[in-house]
Amino acid sequence: MGANTSSKSPPFDENEDVTFDHFEILRAIGKGSFGKVCVVQKNDTKKMYAMKYMNKQKCVERNEVRNVFKELQIMQGLEHPFLVNLWYSFQDEEDMFMVVDLLLGGDLRYHLQQNVRFQEGTVKLFICELVLALDYLQSRHIIHRDIKPDNILLDEHGHVHITDFNIATMLTKEIQVTTIAGTKPYMAPEMFNSTKPTGYSFAVDWWSLGITAYELLRTRRPYHIRSNTSTNEIAHVFKTATVMYPAAWSTDMVSLIKKKGRLNCDPTFELEEMILESKPLHKKKKRLAKKEKDTSKSNSSQACHLQKHLEMLQRDFIVFNREKVRHHHNDIQTITLAKSRGAYKEDNQNNNL
The missing domain is CATH 3.30.200.20 (Phosphorylase Kinase; domain 1)
Known part of the structure; x- marks a missing residue:
């Protein structure tokens, strides 16, 4: 081929x-x-x-x-x-x-499957870059809804990039987002309300980022939730589970997570x-x-x-x-600049008069 x-x-x-x-x-x-x-x-x-x-x-x-x-x-x-x-x-x-x-750097899921152990400093860099990307999406009123290692790609310099907007949605003042969408182990608790559908916002992406960061550091997720886990079971896990933070992690990293070459394929x-x-x-x-x-x-x-x-x-x-x-x-910028220069020149000529 x-x-x-x-x-x-x-x-x-x-x-x-x-x-x-x-x-x-x-x-x-x-x-x-x-x-x-x-x-x-x-x-x-x-x-x-x-x-x-x-x-x-x-x-x-x-x-x-x-x-x-x-x-x-x-x-x-x-x-x-x-x-x-x-x-x-x-x-x-x-x-x-x-x-x-x-x-060309492969997705983070690929590297986890290759038993790569990411250093804390590396994960901090990933988090910073992903925060900038999510902040940008929020400024454009976009909820990604599927932040996870599979949808984060590395370039040849080791920087992260968010991909796959297949289930992303736009948040507007008129329409409340209530649809359950995403990958269960990374979905926020507010998306699993079993009594009635409640609206959610950009916070669900920040939750997913926290789960992802934990997984990158520990090679497993903080909650035992799988794709086939029922909604009621998930709600029970969130109410009862205790998240463990290894003693080797810095207090800054724990605090942060609590707030929320070759072709690698x-x-x-x-x-x-x-x-x-x-x-x-x-x-x-x-x-x-x-x-x-x-x-x-x-x-x-x-x-x-x-x-x-x-x-x-x-x-x-x-x-x-x-x-x-x-x-x-x-082209628009060039035309606008030319017009502004023309207006400035004409204004100066009037001032001279």
Whole structure:
């Protein structure tokens, strides 16, 4: 897979829409329930990115289209050094694509599984960077709702970046957030109210950060909660459990938690893409061309219903290009600066008169 390219594309025009053809596919590095991630290189700039691609039909069948659109809507409005930032989004007949920052240091879950023991100073640095990222999200009215080691990536310099905004939500004055969403062992107590749904706010992300920091230091979480633990059991754990803090930890670290190179990924992703995947990404162009030539559409009601949803997805998908946004922003700044200089010059001339 590593030696294949998506296509031999012509020279890139900055006014042209970015598509799959503008990238060289290098290798697969991750897999989700209906999406996969690969390393790509943009043909014109030679910059490296991570490309997440999600099968449209699977998204429709699993009722996930709304979440994908919500994630795109949120990510196109964000840019921060400790987030995984969105650069481009586009689609083709089969898939939706999100091209984001490439972080080669692996996620923190990977390092925990490799029995890495993080020093307290390192965890303090992680916490500081994550606090800046969460503070930024809060300023943009965003609750991430899934802060955990799996969703924190390291770059080649050892800095952390928050990824995966799939279940993030925007907090507004009009609508109270009550939906139970997240990964149970990292979810805050207020999300498990068994009597009636109560609204929660940004504090749930700070709780998740505290659980994550504890786990990084001790390689296990402070509460014995699993993904299959019932809501009532979780409520009981929070009422009865005593959190243990090792004597070796500094008082500052305990106080804080109480308030709230090489490619580091599993190589089986690449092997699976090459050997087991029925629709490998690097053969997409040939596959789509053949599909367009050969396909005879089914007239069944189920097929028509699916096709209708796929057409709606095609129509409503959010196309994004951060380079264009930056160019537009720079153009506006240049025009504004020129106007202000002109006004200043005219004012000086009037003063001289």
